[in-house]
Amino acid sequence: MGRSGFWSWLARPAHPAVRSLAMRDAPRIAAIHSEGFHRGWSVPEIEAMLADATIVGLGIGRGRALEGFVLSRRAADEAEILTIAVATGARRSGLGLAVLLAHLSQLAGRGVRALFLEVDEGNAAARALYDSLDFREVGRRNAYYRRPDGGRATALVLRKELA
Ligand SMILES: CC(C)(COP(=O)(O)OP(=O)(O)OC[C@H]1O[C@@H](n2cnc3c(N)ncnc32)[C@H](O)[C@@H]1OP(=O)(O)O)[C@@H](O)C(=O)NCCC(=O)NCCS
Numbered sequence: 001m002g003r004s005g006f007w008s009w010l011a012r013p014a015h016p017a018v019r020s021l022a023m024r025d026a027p028r029i030a031a032i033h034s035e036g037f038h039r040g041w042s043v044p045e046i047e048a049m050l051a052d053a054t055i056v057g058l059g060i061g062r063g064r065a066l067e068g069f070v071l072s073r074r075a076a077d078e079a080e081i082l083t084i085a086v087a088t089g090a091r092r093s094g095l096g097l098a099v100l101l102a103h104l105s106q107l108a109g110r111g112v113r114a115l116f117l118e119v120d121e122g123n124a125a126a127r128a129l130y131d132s133l134d135f136r137e138v139g140r141r142n143a144y145y146r147r148p149d150g151g152r153a154t155a156l157v158l159r160k161e162l163a
Pocket of ligand 1: 035037085087091093094096098118119120125128129130
């Protein structure tokens with residue numbers, strides 16, 4: 001490897017890695033979440049979730065940088081995804097899929113048999129992600145979400161069986 005090859009190798013973006021979430025991640029989680037949803041969560045709200053023993057989550061990022069995360073609430077052998085988001089600039093590079101796949105294993109490892117979530121019917125990106133993982137529609141909640149323009153959107157309730 002030549003000298004310039006070495007420096008570009010050294011400066012390469014690290015491979016994204018899945019990792020656990022810590023209290024210090026709360027501000028970054030709040031920032032990523034606010035890019036994805038118009039109703040944001042405050043840092044104290046995120047801190048309360050991270051301190052809650054019923055909430056299970058994972059993050060993903062390169063090096064120390066957090067670029068995406070997922071949080072679910074677990075009750076007995078069921079769980080519900082509360083939120084999943086990837087930073088705008090890091091989307092469509094496989095991070096959402098990778099953190100969600102790791103989360104499915106994490107939940108299955110804790111005895112969760114069925115995972116639920118709600119998704120806006122018009123959220124094509126998220127719906128394609130869930131379709132690719134065989135989540136199935138089990139319900140609809142009409143006019144469930146309030147849009148920034150005051151309109152209403154339908155929530156689909158999806159379910160996936162975990163092995
Ligand atoms: C949904 C979200 C987490 C996906 O994260 P991501 O890292 O961009 O997704 P990935 O790159 O892992 O994509 C995995 C698959 O999802 C689907 N997908 C992701 N973004 C898509 C888009 N903009 N349009 C269509 N399909 C998309 C594709 O099937 C994709 O596979 P492919 O790239 O091989 O075609 C991300 O778009 C996001 O943070 N959105 C805002 C928050 C949100 O809506 N969360 C879901 C709430 S229910």
